[in-house]
Amino acid sequence: MPLIVHQFPCLQDNYGFLARDEATGQTACIDTPDAQAILRELDKLGWSLTLILNTHWHPDHAGGNAEIKAATGAVVVGPGEVEKLSPVDREVHGGDRVQLGETTFEVIETGGHTLGHIAYHDAADSIAFVGDTLFALGCGRLFEGTPQQMWTSLQRLAALPEATTVYCAHEYTAANARFALSVDQDPALRARADQVFAARERGEPTVPTTIALEKATNPFLRAPLLAAAMGVGGAADYEAFAAVRKAKDEFKG
Template identity: 80%
Template sequence: MPLTVHQFPCLEDNYGFLARDAASGLAACIDTPDAGAILRELDKLGWKLDLILNTHWHPDHAGGNAEIVAATGATIVGPAEVTRISALDREVRGGDTVMLGETHFQVIESGGHTLGHIAYFDAADGVAFVGDTLFALGCGRLFEGTPEQMWTSLQRLAALPDDTTVYCAHEYTASNARFALSVDDGPALKARAEQVFAARQRGEPTVPTTIALEKATNPFLRAPVLADRVGAAGKPDYEAFGAVRAAKDVFKG
């Protein structure tokens, strides 16, 4: 039976995600950016929260764990690094499986933004929750990992089926599009950027995205073909990615 995903904005630019397994009626929240907002959405929907699925330890992803557990009794699942700011009931890593009722979430190692970052992939429904590893037209900053680690993580996500619906945790797409246009003048990107800017002017979200769309237009996934634009011609793919990421880190547009 299908998974229902409810997305809502919170904090300055985060998205909250609640996912409900239709067979059991059980729900999970993916990360806890804003405990109050998550609890209000659960109340409006009438959903029973069973799991908190953390992707990484940052406060805008795990900072609401304790308040939500106190209100719902939910079980906290996540990578070991989450214990830097929150208790964990179950530690998971790449290759593990997490069950929400009858929904199987495959845990995918996706370190780079943080060393222990993970993503959750529901193959049956074609849904991936990727935290701060992959964004629409972007990727997370390398606060802890290396370009090689992050490139490897992005390739794991890029290997998912093209029609996978990708829920990334922030509304950064307009900013990402402006940077992307500075390193890529391809028609697919130009067309997408126009759509992104128009959607944001209307106040509409640009999340979720798809794996196919990101492979076609995301400069971080396209780094090897953009290498000459960022001074990395002839370099290994992960170094080309690192050059694109470094260019984004100083971009002022």
């Protein structure tokens, strides 16, 4: 039976995710951006929480752990860096597996935004929860890692099957699209950007996305193709990525 994902907005621009294994009814929340919002959604749905799956340590991803664990008894699973905020019951690393009822998540190492960042991939249902590593038309800032580390992490995600549904943690897509159009003139990007702007005007989410869509239009995954225009022709792929990331950090549009 499938994994059911319930997505809802919280904080200023975060998304909360509740993932329910239909075979057993076991439920996980992916990160804890807003404890009260998550507890309200659980109550509304009548779901009991089994696991908290953290992607990284930032407060808008793990700040609700203690309150939610106290309210539900859920087991906290995540990278060791989450201990900066609150205890972790099970520390996981790339290659580990986490079981939610009959659903198996593979842990993917995706450091760069933070050093210990991870993602959770449910291959059977073609779903990935990627935190702040990959965004629709974007990627996370490099607060702790290097461009080479982040490029490697993005390539791990890009290697997933193209039909994989990608749940990223923030509604940044319109801003990402404006930047993308400043560095990439590809017609597929323009068409997608128009769709994104229209969706946001209607108040609709642009998350989730897919691996195929990001490979086709995300300037951070397309960085080697943009290298010459970025003034780094002949550079290593991660150096081309670094140039795109630097341009985004400085973008004022």
